[in-house]
Amino acid sequence: MKFANRMEELKPSDIREVMKMIAANPGTISFAGGLPDPNLFPSEEIRVATDKVLKENSSIALQYGLTLGRPSLREKITKLMAREGVKATIDNxxxxxxxxxxxxxxxxxxxxxxxVIITENPSYLGALAAFKPFETSFVGVNGDDEGMLMDELEEVLKNTPKAKMIYVIPNFQNPTGRTWSLERRKKLIEIASKYDLPIIEDNAYGEVRFEGERVPSIKSLDTDGRVIHLGSFSKILSPGLRVGWVCADKDIILKYELLKNASDLQSAELAQMQIDEYLNENDLEEHLNKIKKVYKERRDLMIKVIKEEFPKEAKYYYPEGGMFVWVELPSHINTRDLLKKAIERKVAFVPGGSFYPKGDCESSLRLNYSTMENDKIVKGIKILAELLKESI
Amino acid sequence: MKFANRMEELKPSDIREVMKMIAANPGTISFAGGLPDPNLFPSEEIRVATDKVLKENSSIALQYGLTLGRPSLREKITKLMAREGVKATIDNxxxxxxxxxxxxxxxxxxxxxxxVIITENPSYLGALAAFKPFETSFVGVNGDDEGMLMDELEEVLKNTPKAKMIYVIPNFQNPTGRTWSLERRKKLIEIASKYDLPIIEDNAYGEVRFEGERVPSIKSLDTDGRVIHLGSFSKILSPGLRVGWVCADKDIILKYELLKNASDLQSAELAQMQIDEYLNENDLEEHLNKIKKVYKERRDLMIKVIKEEFPKEAKYYYPEGGMFVWVELPSHINTRDLLKKAIERKVAFVPGGSFYPKGDCESSLRLNYSTMENDKIVKGIKILAELLKESI
Known part of the structure; x- marks a missing residue:
């Protein structure tokens, strides 16, 4: 039997390989995943909301529903979009x-x-995986503490006539933890307009800000329907319900409807009702504050120990929110090799090479702080520091 | 902004248009959908199962999980596959x-x-919609009461070097309600082997058999890993949970894992646990018997009224299970026009043309009997009979 050409390009993600190593070494302190802490799920509130839905509306919750999702949930999502400075109706x-x-x-x-898809360099591994089956290629554009470098973006677009989409994560980026400045966001829209390209603004982490002011979303600066904003309940409520959203111009949403209908008809009706009912009865802000307090403590601690223990050659980025600390090492250090040594000492992380579209940088690493408790953060970072000192 | 070429091919499904007509005419007797009757959902049992999962295992249920799904649910699915004569492990x-x-x-x-995809002619509308975004074309092969015509299939394959997959629904096919004979299933495998093509066996309705013997699944006759069997909890438990499955050779499942991971990471963990726990505590057979009893009564009644009332020129198919009665009319009758008249009289169905890959037959219609109560079936079919008599 012949498989489609796209299948040749696909291979298991590096993170999955790391996860296998961790599974083979029970007791490993893992900074590898990108998971929310399950202890912070509003489990009891979701249970109560679910029970109400199934008692009162099971014939709707268990039945097929609309491809675009439940209007009442979409209405609530417009309110989350308003927090991002976006005026939306359910049609968006x-x-x-x-x-x-x-x-x-x-x-x-x-x-x-x-x-060709233009991404940040490095970018979210899962997005790179999502692009691959469509036999597209991607070009990563480097960034600094303000976001993607706009001169480099222009240069790339000038030389990439087949560029068709720009994909960015402007808040607490995965993997670098960086947040784009307002100026850089405005400039991105300007350049995207010039080349008439859509911008996919992936905002999975936007609500997980520990400090500082929220920067207006790229979508909020959009005047000609070029920005498509992606949001998710995964990091703020629960990833296991699998509910995210697209916010875009109405005409574009109708196109998403066609693709979504073809792909899986609709997202689970019950999961949508669970979130809808949870939001009816609970204060999301309060829950977010609870999550952010814990994650902030863990970030503070991780940064503190890194500062104290890591050799000075290791450059780390301070994230104002989200889940990750990004570390860049001298270019002769290969973090895939480092990982093997770390696993022997029961500490795990994700080698940074996985996040580079071209795989051309192997000397960085991503550390997740959202799931490990304080003592493990201290112990794990100290072990990594020892390994780094040995290697550098 | 430029959209991908595939977007030009996509248009709203005809069924969705019918649904809009129904929504605009409240009180319409609808034979149009393909929905299970929500009154038959095991709502209370699912509520109890869900509550247990969220009380005891919320930190797993609300978290990310494995791309291929929960091992304990996959284990239970192997038992459903055994009912189809297939020996499977969770790796399948x-x-x-x-x-x-x-x-x-x-x-x-x-x-x-x-x-090119080879389908039955007519075939499931949703499958045709799923194929389209990949810029494939499809060739429909005609059938009779035993299933797809094998001579015609051979002829088509001889002349279609780009054929890469055969998609069939051998049990209570959507839309015709027909079930393939064992002989035809064997012959399909023989021909697919000759041309080295994979067979996608969509078995969404297999468990909804009212009478007669279960025919061995095509997968159960597969000796060289060529058959990929698709199953679903949508028709037997609840479509709103969005849980289906693929049963295939282990190597092929690993390829599904790559595609699934890229597409949506995983299916909802909670939904999988709800079904798993439901199956732990309840007798699926008993539930199936309950569903089948009601659907059988409705089929019997629909067939009886059709027999009594429809003009003799209308040829109908008697389904041994599933949800649909298929009606073929003289070729001068256009059922899209007929639908408009029916909607005026508050009765709806799906015009058959939508199910033909080439859209080359407009004189058939699909009637669903799973959701309408007896009095509505009688009334609705009588109205259709009047309209048919006027038209023929």
């Missing part, structure tokens, strides 16, 4: 099976095979 | 977001653009 919202599906559907909407 | 099972996603992932796995 499509519910998706996590924001991962939204990345896939966006790729389907804008890319033919051999087209 | 991938959980998907409904079987709709399984159709999409299968298309991604086997088809490059411009390749």
């Amino acid at each position: 919202i499509a519910v998706t099976t996590g924001s991962q599906q939204a990345i896939t559907l966006s790729t389907m909407m804008f890319l033919d095979s051999d087209d | 099972i991938a959980v998907t977001t409904g079987s709709q996603q399984a159709i999409t992932l299968s298309t991604m796995m086997f088809l490059d653009s411009d390749d």
Whole structure:
């Protein structure tokens, strides 16, 4: 039997390989995942909300529903979009099976095979995985503490006639933890307009800000319907429900509807009702404050120990929110090799090379702080520091 | 902004248009959908199961999980596969977001653009919709009461070098309600072997058999890993949970894992646990018997009224299970026009043309009997009979 050409390009993600190593070494302190802390799920509140839905509306919750999602949930999502400075109605919202599906559907909407996606360099591993089955290629544009470098972006676009979409994570980026400045966001829209390209703004972490002012979303600066904003309940409520969304112009949402209908008909009706009912009865702000307090403590601690223990050659980035600390090492250090040594000492992270579209940088690493308790953070970072000192 | 070429091919499904007409005419007797009767959902049992999961295991249920799905649910799915005569282990099972996603992932796995999918003629509208975004074309092969015509299939394959996959619904087919004979299933495997093609066996309705013997699944006759069996909890438990599955050779399942991971990471963990726990505590057989009893009564009644009232020129098919009665009319009758008249009289169905890959037959219609109560079935079919008599 012959498989499609796209299958040749696909291989298991590096993170999955790391997860296998961790599974083979029980007791490992893992900074590898990108998971929310399950102890912070509002489990009891979700249980109560779920029970109410299934008692009162099971014939709706267990039945097929609308492809774009439940209007009442989409209405609530418009309120989350208002926090991002975006005026939206339910016609601007499509519910998706996590924001991962939204990345896939966006790729389907804008890319033919051999087209090119512009990403940050490095960028979210899962997005790179989502792009691959469509036989597109991607070009990573470097960034600094303000976001993607706009001169480099212009240069790339000038030389990449097949560029069809720009994918960015402007808040607490995965993997670097960086947040784009307002100026850089404005400039991105300007350049995207010039080249008439859509911008996919992946905002999975936007609500997880520990300090500082929220920067207006790129979508809020959009005047010609070029920005497609992706949101998700995964990091703020629960990833296991698989509910994310797209916010875009109405005409574009109708195109998402066609693709979504073809792909999986609709996202789970019950999961949407669970979130809807949870939001009816609970204060999301309060829950977010609870999450942010814990994650902030863990970030503070991780940064503190890194500062104290890591050799000075290791450059780390201070994230104002989200889940990750990014570390860059001298270029002769290969962090895939480092990982093997770390696993022997029962500490795990994700080697940074996985996040580079071209795989051309192997000397960085991503540390997640959202799931490990304080004593493990201290112990794990100290072990990494020892390994780094040995290697540098 | 430029959209991908595939977007030009996509248009709203005809069923959705019918649904809009129904919504605009409240009180319409609808034979149009393909929905299970929500009154037959085991709502209380699912509520109890859900509450237990969220009380005891919320930190797992609300968290990310494995791309291929929960091992304990996959184990239970192997038992459903055993009912189909298939020996499977959990390594042969991938959980998907409904079987709709399984159709999409299968298309991604086997088809490059411009390749051809062989389907029954007519075939499931949702599958045709799932194929389209991949810029494939499809050729429908006609059938009779035993299933697809094998001579015609051979002829088509001889002349279609770009054929890469055969998609069939051998049990209570959507839309015709027909079930393939064992002989035809064997012959299909023989021909697929000769042309070295994969067979996608969509078995969404297999468990909804009212009478007669279960015919061995095509997968159970597979000796060289060529058959990919799609199953779903949508028709037997609840479509709103969006849980379906693929059963295939282990190597192929690993490829589904790659595509599934790229597409939506995983299906909802909680939904999988709800079904798993429901199956722990309840007798699925008993529930199936309850569903089948009601659907059988409705089929019997629909067939009885059709027999009594429809003009003799209307040829109908007697389904041994599933949800649909298929009616073929003289070729001068256009059922899209007929639908408009029916909607005026507050009765709806799906015009058959939508189910033909080439849209080359407009004189048939699909009637669903799973959701309407007895008095509505009688009234609705009588109205249709009057309209048919006027038209013929």
